[in-house]
Amino acid sequence: MSPLLRLRTLAHIVSAIALAASGIAQAQPALAAGALLMVAVAELACRGTISIPFLEPQSSSSLRTLAFPRWITLTAIALVLIRGMWIALNSNVQIGTLCETVAALLVIKLFDRRSVRDEAQILALAVYLCIGTVLVSQRVVPSLLIITNVPLVLAAVMTAEVAAGVARDSGARQQPLPRGALRGVTIAAVAAIFAVSVVIFLLMPRGPLIDQSRLRSFSSWAAGLGGSGRVTGFSDQIQLGRGGLISESKAIVLDVNVEEGGQGPGRARTDTLYLRGAALSVYATGSWREYAQSNAATGPNLDRPRDPLTIAPGQTQVISGTAGGPGSSRTLIQRIRMRGADRVVPLFAVWCPASIEFVTEERITIDRGALTISRQGQDAPLSYIVSSTIPIESAAVAAAAGSAVIRGDVSTANIPREIAQIAREVLSRARIEPDPAIRPATDDALAMRAMESYLRREFSYTLDLVAAPSGRDPVEWFLTSERRGHCEYFASALALMGRSVGIPTRVITGYVAAEFSEATSSYVVRQSNAHAWVEARTSPIPANMLMESGQHGEIPTWHGWQTYDPTPPEDFRRVHRPDPNLAGKLGQWLDSMEYFWVANVVSYDDAKQTAFLDRRTTTWIEERVRGLMQVDPETGEPRQSAIKRIGTVGGMVMGTTLVIVGAFGLLRWVGVRLWGWRQRADRSIELSPPSARLYREVDQWLKREPLATASQLPLLQRIATVGDAGHRGVLAEMATALNAERFGGKPIPPEWAMEQVAKVRGLTHTAESENAARGDHSGG
């Protein structure tokens, strides 16, 4: 294959992989498929398999290439650039838009190929597209595609270097590039470059080295990549009543390891973990938001300091107190890794969070009322450990028996009458008193369960919605007319119904963790696992525990809130459980791979770097160096004997040498296995010992010739330069026999070889004596 043809093929492969990675990263498989189709069309057009109108063959190059007329190409490029600028002017400059622009330019360039320079431009665009893709997404599939592309890009660039020279001197007669000529160099380049990149990846300092406020983060450019429509995901606000289709994004957002009862990481006792993110208490016409200040609807008016706290690495920050006496609660430790955190992000935890700990210094804000936590920091992956105290309902109820019960006033403002009417009807049918003034507080839980069952039974789940009629409350519209919706409708309906019958409620948004990976012993939480549910204060609170203080400083203990999920359970399972078929299993396998990718590559930070270096190198070396340097303070003599110190140093040197030699040996073994280095190396020793001796004699003789030729040249070629015709004939006969043994498998008889050795020595002697005679003559 000529370098030009090889370059064209590599350019197509590199472009295809870059476009596929970009499409997958931006969740636009249709665009990726279209771009790949264009690559295939370009390849077929270059091969001449298909013909395209206006696509003109270019005769300037020795390779069959095709290009549209200039005006078509320039028009297409101008349109793409105008579109990119338009988007940039009307919204923020985003990496996603840049990637789309580069991808479009790449596709256009595939049909504008007039020289090797155009092929090089295609490669450059593909490289920039790969860099953009990395900025858009850190998911494992695009990343693996880009890793696959690296050796191909390197090989393509090397081929371009050769092809450029070939095309430049196309008129001259050139030696052809043998098959596999670039293979060794490419393999060496890939190995060396990957080694350097790994070293730099591991050792380059992490942490904020420059003022973050002065530079705009690249990651923020990548924000807001979602197109039209809406993608499932966590939000700290709810807006009901809008129509459209909500697509289910399977992007992984959290990895959650749970540990319960000191048994190590594994499954939690409960089937599903509800990871709270935001508590929304204020409702107005289809919109839920967090409260600005406490009010009756959210429970008793508590002091809620919201000043940020700085938490040192390893420091445990207490969030709430314990639930009560022994047996009334259990503790669940969650190690959570957020794969991508914004600058301000809620920290998800199972109700109710008791304490939190970070591996790096972080600034957090704790809402003492809702017991939600948010963190302010960089746009980067974040890991934290949160410990939750899970109250056991029955135990709490038992503990409350005989105690004064606090329910508090609940505001029914902004709740449509129809909702209250429906709530009362549901409770009446369940034989529960709707009036909170009459109903005992211990029946609140039953009332909530009744309404939860009603919603689960009577309403259906959908992600495809029509917009609520203008002027109508969306929740009322959902309950009375539409009777179908997604989890936010269900949660809103239950929360408002509960409030309408005097039960304090709030809507919680967050994620549910239901997909457990046995491979990683962790829960995988995807964007599609975003969920909304309800917390209601239905457990009666013993009055003596309401404002317990002093136990954990000034932090009050707040209990009584129970979780209710009105979303129909079968739909809930369908959305949040992993797919049991083959595709689902493949997806789980991919997720496991992605887990390791994120845990070890994407989340590699300064803490891990320090741990890695300490564990792997510095500790071991330091111990030995320290041992060498230790001096007895009294005598001033080294503590280790001279022999031991020499032994230590010698051992380290030998160990290092062994590692290096072993690495070379391994490399050679791989080379022998894969590329047959040994066969190539053994060619020089294929001669039998007498023949090898003859070869050396001839070689030595030729080296003494006045016009000695280079040793690496073939023997016959060297012999052709010998001046004496007689000598030339004798030596040529020997060389022919040696070639026949080495390359033709015809062994030289040892006796004949030794005779020839003597003959060569005789020739040598003759030549030397002639020289001597000549010297004598000139001297005389």
Place this chain on the structure above:
Amino acid sequence: MVVVSRRYHLHWPGAVFVITTLLVALGAINSQHNLLYWIFGIAVGTLLFSGVLSGAVLMGVEIQRLPPARGVAGQPLRVGYRISNRSRLVPALALHIEEWSTSKGKPQPTWSDFVPSIRAFVPWVPRRGTQILHSEVIPAHRGKMTYVALRVWTTFPFGITRKSVLFTVADPTTPDETLIRPAPLATDAAQTQQLSSLAARSEQARRSGIETGVPVSLREYVTGDSPRRIAWKRSALRVMDGRNPLVRQDSRPTAGRLWIVLRSTGDSSADEALISRAAGVLDIAIARSVPVGMVIPDADVMVHPSAAPRHIAQIYDGLATVTLPARQAHVQVPRPHPRDTVLVLGDES
């Protein structure tokens, strides 16, 4: 050839690469984006590998120029190069070879007066191997084309850095050179006809055997006479007296011979045209086996007619290097035989 200097050049693709690498580093530090750190590592590795490999490739390169001894203006000239790779580890890839126009301490080369550039490309030289390649150029005019230095460069493997090695001949006093003969100019029909009849006479004489001339007399040596025709015994006393030797004067020529006489017109471009016309006449004469002699009085050149190849080459080489100064003739023009044809080109006065 010996190495004069080795250099790294950063050209614009390398500058773009370095700028992109710096931006990636800045982005990685700013965003703490681990994959950007990794891409930065790849970029640095690429830079390092590029520098090391291109240096290692050129470290083992040896080159020898194989210039042709002669060429003709206006016709392709193949300048050869034998390039060897001494390295045992790495093959030499994508090597560009260029004749270099300047060199420290060397006079200005003359090859650039003949051709705009002389360059060649070899895609691959194996480890401890040799390749021979050629560059084909078309000299613009006649003269002595001298080569001074030779540059071998490569941007392999990634086009980031350009490494070059400058070679020059080991002995600067004996530079490589190619003699470019004048481009032959077509003769007019009358001259062609005249040469054809001359050729016919020459052929007839050759067949009849009368062409073998017999020395009949002696005359004084004039510039351009072959030394082999000197009568040494008769000349010995004359030489000792400081006089010119005597040469044998044959009874020949009985066959037709051609004398080309070039006279300067005083205009250099017209003189060049004259030389080209002389070359054209010479070509036709050779094709018809006519013995040709040449006289250039202004340049003290006289070559007696002969059809021997070496003799013809001598005339061609004379035409390649001769300059026609506008001055009076110093050379003694021999009296042509009555059967000779004399073709005077230029000032016929």
